[in-house]
Amino acid sequence: MMNSRVIYPVKGENMISQWKWAVRIEPYLYQSPDEIIELCKYASIQALETHPGFVEGKTENQIIEIGKYYTNAGIQIYTFHLPFSQEEDIASFYETKRKEAVKRITVSMEHAYFLGASTVILHPTTSHFDVRDEGFEKYLVQMEKTIEQLLPVAEKLNLNIAIENMLPGTGERFGSKPAHFKFFSEKFEHEKFGFCLDTGHAFVSCGYDGPFLFFDMMKDRIFAFHIQDNPGDRDLHIPPGRGLINWNKFFKKIAEHNFSFPLCIEALPFEPAECGKYSNDAWKNMVDQVNKLAVNALEK
Secondary structure, three states: OOOOOOOOOOOOOOOOOOOOEEEOOOHHHOOOHHHHHHHHHHHOOOEEEEOHHHOOOOOHHHHHHHHHHHHHOOOEEEEEEOOOOHHHOOOOOOHHHHHHHHHHHHHHHHHHHHHOOOEEEEOOOOOOOEHHHHOHHHHHHHHHHHHHHHHHHHHHHOOEEEEEOOOOOOOOEOOOOHHHHHHHHHHOOOOOEEEEEEHHHHHHHHHHHHHHHHHHHHHHHEEEEEEOEOOOOOOOOEOOOOOOOOHHHHHHHHHOOOOOOOEEEOOOOOOOOEOOEOOHHHHHHHHHHHHHHHHHHHHO
């Protein structure tokens, strides 16, 4: 679970922060891994969250070589976000669709392993319906069937499965409340099963206290973070400090725990892009600003 050490600054001591940052970059916008590696080094990005776009159309050997190439360049492939279309609903009420989702997700987990990822991010559902109408227990039963099939895969590939908290959807969506994760934690007591805390989703779902309520519920089993901001009423995936989340409180809270994995800034630079592609300076500015938020939080 722990791949590298993070040294957090302590108030009153002259310590240099070593917060490690990961980002999600779309590979189709760049000419080669060399261009992404150059960007990462320039912007002080130490890790990447990968996804199916990194492996699309590639053979097993090609995926392995891509992963090695990043690793040898000093860029950690930490997480792999599993697909989350309607075809990958792990809690589908239709058994045929759920079983097909297991097959598709298993293939993606193998791709994550070939890349060298440590953790895969998984949505508890792709449905947006209200569990108060559909039945929370129905979702949980279907999810349990899927997780029981995926955990042996995770063990074999030495991958952590991190369930991500969801946006509210049309109401109380499955996986959108801290109480849901209490059930998940109790239901799935396995060393390879844990959580990914998405701060933006938590804020929209539960208001100003959302990120902290989710953190308190997840903290003993967090494998990954999605750090992103918004105004509280919609999911914008803007960089921390550009929305209304209390980052001073958030960074202080997580610094109390010895998380040694990179924190993924699941946002794009808050600057103009050219054909969807941001400059190296734009990425660097975003990472520097987020790092400054984290350091300042611990100095107060």
